[in-house]
Amino acid sequence: MAIEVIRDGADLPPAQVLAAVRAAFAALARGEAAQPAQLLVPLAGGGDVITYPGLVEPAGVYGVKVSPYLPQPGGPALVTAWTLLISLTTGEPVLLCDAKALTAQRTAATSALAVDLLARPGAATLAVIGGGPLARAHVRYARQVRPFTDIRVATRSGRVDLAAFTAEAGDVPVRAVASAAEAADGADVVLACTSAAQPVLDVAALPAGTVVTSISTNAPDAHEVDPAALAGLEVYCDHRPSATAAAGEMRLAVRRGLWSADAVRGDLAGLVGGSDPGPTGSRVVFFRSVGLGIEDIAIAGLLSRS
Known part of the structure; x- marks a missing residue:
């Protein structure tokens, strides 16, 4: 052997x-x-x-x-x-x-695949919430699927290693901003890359058509968006059975009677295979991944x- x-x-x-x-x-x-x-x-x-x-x-x-x-x-x-x-x-x-x-590479690649399948073709402004290796990997991979010309980064601590992000962004300018809300203001795509157990961004305040991705962690009920917001979003995920069973905001929304797992609009297999519909452009698009074998x-x- x-x-x-x-x-x-x-x-x-x-x-x-x-x-x-x-x-x-x-x-x-x-x-x-x-x-x-x-x-x-x-x-x-x-x-x-x-x-x-x-x-x-x-x-x-x-x-x-x-x-x-x-x-x-x-x-x-x-x-x-x-x-x-x-x-x-x-x-x-x-x-x-x-x-x-x-794991950082496969997580970032999965988010980038979702961006490729869900974001507007001309998406140019990217917001990143988080400052660690996962956030930097997301910049590297997101640039493979859309011609971003402006990247903003916000962290909960307020500290951003601009040199490290610039190394991933190539010739695209990167700016550190004071808050997640400032980073997301006017952004076409928002990548939440934190280990938060509470919402890091008010997704309900974003314009229709904005794509927000979330990874969070597998800690019990960890989430980066408000569970109450799901009912107003077009929700996608990496894999329906896995995400609805593990994603904190989905579990909480179902438990509180705010949302049904049946409302998931599509997952990556369905989008790649053509059986699930793409976004309508009438709501914010939320993509949740939990990590898959x-x-x-x-x-x-x-x-x-x-």
Whole structure:
């Protein structure tokens, strides 16, 4: 048995990552992939382990990413992620990779794919809420799908590493602004890239046609937009069963009787495959991703061929 172990996640070309993620959702649309629900196992004393399984038949693999969240006394939590691919031909493992860095790439690529499918063709102004590696990766990937000419960044702390964002933005000017509301003012696309457990932006105040993406975290009921706002939005997600089960604002909105999961207008497989409708332009468009095993498989598959 030969298994390739990759400990250093390669900095893969964004165009290849986007193509691989799109292909995974196309396979899901054709019935050639399967996306089971993610499994969260709480740990005694705090923390959890999340498992992201997936099956992509054209790639010939079943895969699973395992991501522990381990609180540490007197310091930040320890977070790791490992993806394992199993051959559907031999039943043996073919790849094990450190997926922590790759998670940022697949998350940003998924958001960028949503922007490509949902945003106006001439979208030029990009707002980013968040200042960490995920936010910077979102800038890198969003630039692959729309000709942005203005990028604004806001953080909850007010600190923005402009040099780091400029490195991702190429020749597009990047500005640090004082608030999420200022960043979103007049923006065509707003990328929320925080670990917030409370709303970071009043999406209801945005003009119709604005696309807002959200990742948040898998902490219980974590959310970046007000659950009460969902009823007034055109809501899309990465995968209907997964997002409606895990996304905090969706869970809260359903629990409070403010919104129904049946109101999700489309997901990425449906949009890529053409079975779900695009935005009407009459409301703000909200896209929510929670992270999927088929995305992790797509990225790991690129590593195994690099």
